[in-house]
Amino acid sequence: MGLPQSLRSFAMTKHMINIISKTKYAYVFSGVLTVMCIASLFVWGLKLGIDFTGGTLMEVQFENNLPSNSEIEENLKNLNLKSLSLQATGNNTILLRYVPEDDKTNQEVLKILKEKYPQSKDLRTDYANSTISEELKSKSLWSIFWAVAGIMAYIAWAFRKVSRPVPSWKYGMGAIIALVHDILITAGVFSVLGHFYGIEIGIPFVAALLTILGFSVHDTIVVYDRTRENLLRSSSKETFPEVVNRSLNETLVRSINTSMTVIITLLAIYIFGGESIKYFSLALLVGVTFGTYSSIFIASALLVTSYKLQIKKS
Amino acid sequence: MNVRQKLRLKFGAVVILAILAGLISYPQAVSKIPKLYDFFNKPKINLGLDLQGGIHLEYKADLSQVDPAKQKEAMQAMQDAVERKINAFGVAEPVIYTTKSGDEQRLIVELAGIRDINEAKKRIGEMPFLEFKEEEETAVEKIPEDILNKTNETAKNKAQDLLKKALAGEDFAKLAKENSEDPGSKEKGGEYDFVKKGMFVPEYEAVIFDKGLKDGEIYKELVETQFGWHIIKRIEVKPASTREDDSSTRGGGEGDPAKSPDGDSGASNQEFKSAHILIAKKVQPEPKIEVVTTGLTGKNLKSASVGFQNQGLTEPVIDLEFDEEGTKLFAEITKRNIGKRVAILIDGEIITNPTVNSEIPNGKAQITGSYTTTEANELVKRLNEGALPVPIGNPINQQSVEASLGKISLEKSLKAGMIGMVLVIIFMLLFYRFLGLVASFSLLIYSALMISIFKLSGFSPWQITLTLPGIAGFVLSIGMAVDANILIFERTKEEIKKGRDVLSAIEEGFKRAWTSIRDGNMSSIITAFILIEMGTGFVKGFAVTLIIGVIVSMFTAVVITRTILRFVMGRWLENKLWLIGVNKKPVITSEAK
Numbered sequence: 001m002g003l004p005q006s007l008r009s010f011a012m013t014k015h016m017i018n019i020i021s022k023t024k025y026a027y028v029f030s031g032v033l034t035v036m037c038i039a040s041l042f043v044w045g046l047k048l049g050i051d052f053t054g055g056t057l058m059e060v061q062f063e064n065n066l067p068s069n070s071e072i073e074e075n076l077k078n079l080n081l082k083s084l085s086l087q088a089t090g091n092n093t094i095l096l097r098y099v100p101e102d103d104k105t106n107q108e109v110l111k112i113l114k115e116k117y118p119q120s121k122d123l124r125t126d127y128a129n130s131t132i133s134e135e136l137k138s139k140s141l142w143s144i145f146w147a148v149a150g151i152m153a154y155i156a157w158a159f160r161k162v163s164r165p166v167p168s169w170k171y172g173m174g175a176i177i178a179l180v181h182d183i184l185i186t187a188g189v190f191s192v193l194g195h196f197y198g199i200e201i202g203i204p205f206v207a208a209l210l211t212i213l214g215f216s217v218h219d220t221i222v223v224y225d226r227t228r229e230n231l232l233r234s235s236s237k238e239t240f241p242e243v244v245n246r247s248l249n250e251t252l253v254r255s256i257n258t259s260m261t262v263i264i265t266l267l268a269i270y271i272f273g274g275e276s277i278k279y280f281s282l283a284l285l286v287g288v289t290f291g292t293y294s295s296i297f298i299a300s301a302l303l304v305t306s307y308k309l310q311i312k313k314s
Numbered sequence: 315m316n317v318r319q320k321l322r323l324k325f326g327a328v329v330i331l332a333i334l335a336g337l338i339s340y341p342q343a344v345s346k347i348p349k350l351y352d353f354f355n356k357p358k359i360n361l362g363l364d365l366q367g368g369i370h371l372e373y374k375a376d377l378s379q380v381d382p383a384k385q386k387e388a389m390q391a392m393q394d395a396v397e398r399k400i401n402a403f404g405v406a407e408p409v410i411y412t413t414k415s416g417d418e419q420r421l422i423v424e425l426a427g428i429r430d431i432n433e434a435k436k437r438i439g440e441m442p443f444l445e446f447k448e449e450e451e452t453a454v455e456k457i458p459e460d461i462l463n464k465t466n467e468t469a470k471n472k473a474q475d476l477l478k479k480a481l482a483g484e485d486f487a488k489l490a491k492e493n494s495e496d497p498g499s500k501e502k503g504g505e506y507d508f509v510k511k512g513m514f515v516p517e518y519e520a521v522i523f524d525k526g527l528k529d530g531e532i533y534k535e536l537v538e539t540q541f542g543w544h545i546i547k548r549i550e551v552k553p554a555s556t557r558e559d560d561s562s563t564r565g566g567g568e569g570d571p572a573k574s575p576d577g578d579s580g581a582s583n584q585e586f587k588s589a590h591i592l593i594a595k596k597v598q599p600e601p602k603i604e605v606v607t608t609g610l611t612g613k614n615l616k617s618a619s620v621g622f623q624n625q626g627l628t629e630p631v632i633d634l635e636f637d638e639e640g641t642k643l644f645a646e647i648t649k650r651n652i653g654k655r656v657a658i659l660i661d662g663e664i665i666t667n668p669t670v671n672s673e674i675p676n677g678k679a680q681i682t683g684s685y686t687t688t689e690a691n692e693l694v695k696r697l698n699e700g701a702l703p704v705p706i707g708n709p710i711n712q713q714s715v716e717a718s719l720g721k722i723s724l725e726k727s728l729k730a731g732m733i734g735m736v737l738v739i740i741f742m743l744l745f746y747r748f749l750g751l752v753a754s755f756s757l758l759i760y761s762a763l764m765i766s767i768f769k770l771s772g773f774s775p776w777q778i779t780l781t782l783p784g785i786a787g788f789v790l791s792i793g794m795a796v797d798a799n800i801l802i803f804e805r806t807k808e809e810i811k812k813g814r815d816v817l818s819a820i821e822e823g824f825k826r827a828w829t830s831i832r833d834g835n836m837s838s839i840i841t842a843f844i845l846i847e848m849g850t851g852f853v854k855g856f857a858v859t860l861i862i863g864v865i866v867s868m869f870t871a872v873v874i875t876r877t878i879l880r881f882v883m884g885r886w887l888e889n890k891l892w893l894i895g896v897n898k899k900p901v902i903t904s905e906a907k
Contacts, residue, residue: 059719091722102708103435103708103709103712107432121716121718122714122716123715123716123718123719124713124714124715124716124719125431125712125713125714126712126713126714127711127712128710128711128712129710129711131374131418131710132372132710132711135415135416139848140848143844143845143847143848146844146847147840147841147844150840150841150844151837151840151841154836154837154840158833158836203848203853204783204853204856206848206853207783207845207848207853207856207857210841210844210845211790211838211841211842211845211856211860213837213841214837214838214839214840214841214842215837215838217837218833218834218835218837218838219834221830221833221834221837222801222830222833222834225829225830225833226830250808251804253804254800254801254804257741257745257800257804258794258796258797258800258801260741261738261741261742261793261794261796261797261800262790262793262794262797263793264734264737264738264741264793265734265735265737265738265789265790265792265793266790266793267734268730268731268733268734268737268789269727269730269731269734269786269789269790271730272726272729272730272733273726273727273730273786273789274722274723274726274727274730274782276364276723276782277727277782277783277785277786280783280786281786284790
């Protein structure tokens, strides 16, 4: 058994891997990646779906031969559908998107398609008008706000007892920075996917972000928890960075393993779960992966960095 | 009871729980025993629209006409009406409810497994919005009496002057053209064509017929009517022609001395031609009449039927009958509106606008409109199937899923879940061997418990609907469920390495890992609650399963795993540490480097 064997040896030997000494590389990697993601978000933005813009999304299945996009466009020309876009998906289906969101237009589109392609079948018609989309937008932003606020409050409470040698609010800050890092990278990835592959984000994406928030903090808390425990019992010989590094090593296997089981299930959903939840699971996948990375390489490293700054000052 | 007995009891409880949950979630296991199978096969998972196909429609209720205190009632009535309509359509278990979003009231209609989505929408769209409106006078600012008198004094003087001029022989037509304030006749030199007697106000006709005026003569005095002061010239009087439509020649407009046609028609055997000059009188402005809602709407309708107005006449009328509340309301409305009009509107259009003659206490009203019998029958059917208390409009949000797509989604996501679970089990076995095996059992029990909760929730007021995102949440929770076990097992291994014996290491592992498990899951629960607050279908389905998953998994990972482990573990493991993934005899490691 290759992998487990080698992983096990970390914990077994006295020689721990010195994760904290590699902080520089992690900072550079995360810094560059985060900047790139922010840039992508600024330049390309996120491609918003009908949940946030209003409009219609229709999934139509065709028999045997999938007509070309231009052929369908030609047929629907008379309706003058504003920003009509067509996208072929698996199973002989085409996704139609356009701005108008009234029932009448949809009926006309379906009527034309049915006339031209008698075998076509309307699998799904979703539409939302601007009242709904504005509402969803503000709801989403507020829910992200409350999630962050709730988690911050929780972290502050969870770490109220540790204040030596680093004050407890710094644990909170560390966890929050790691969390923002995970969220930014996930959003950045979807900004790139939106620009190059037309992948839209909707309510599921927001749900995924909030789940990532919870999960990322979960991981970070486990590591901090161990640090807290070790600090309370450590001998005075051990320096703070050493305690942090030891805690990281002690929790390394479990951090990776707990994430692994979640990543395995997410991969299963992504690969086998079908179209509707594919990108939802992809968002979670990206977020959870980076969440694990950041709780190992960033969150604790931030504690040590702030500790070092503190020493320099005094 | 000693510790060992207590443990046995606990283990027994776990086994029973596992078997029950297993049977509820997979009753096919006992398909050979029909009685048992039937019993366990009863609870069913309530599948969401995205998994069984169906339509979700969201309507915005227009409550602008409804008293804020009565909005809730109106929404309830609307919900009932739509429910009645949908039931007439024959859909299995429609879900219809109202929600509030900001200031807006919404009606949500969810129809599962419906074949013809458009038909359903059409049915709801054609629901008539029936309401009764009454006239209400609104106060208009009055002109002070002295100003009014002064103005009229001037007007009268002007009329006197004109009369003098006319009597003095000035051209009547010219005077009329320049001075008359009757827009209907002034351009024609004040002249009216033949009108039947009885069409004009009595003061005017009295001059023509009763004052001994001859054709072509101007009356010597000013004649005051409601319109102002008239200088009247009789042109010709003759017996009435037989042509019916002669009366239509009367001029219109302000100052027209024409009376309403329901006047004395017995005297119309004569007709006359005349001319006049009018100097208008200023009067207090008439109170403005506005049509306002009465509160009597489609929600008070008990039944509608087609009737015929008179024996032998083919014009159909629609008889409405109100419920108890509606009868009371209608009696009050008719009582306070005697002599006034009450309008019956369908879909915002006035269908009939009769004058109330007396109070109607029997809760019956009649719509007379120009309907054909077919139209009347159609409308009656619509009214009976559910008349709305407020207009509903088009859906502002729709999500429809074809049944076949739902089925594919269900199959695919279940497959994904199975694969995910198998992979997690393999992973756990590789890493934690015997402990992993126990954890895998816990995981199976966890899954069975989750499915059982989904199924049994149908018997409680909090039925859980399983949606596609819900399955995603469930599959994700399988990955997270073993988290707690991983935390515990890692801790256990550590403790063994520190030199503890296996049993106490396991106990220690559970004890030490608990804070981490609690803290970690707490953050998931916080975010999941916020997700539920967001309230949209997708998010809710996901968050609900995640929350239940997190709570149940804490129970299985801690209580169930612990009980099984305590029961099966013993001294025999001490020499087989490879079984739990620790391959060396423990060494005492120094704490620090």
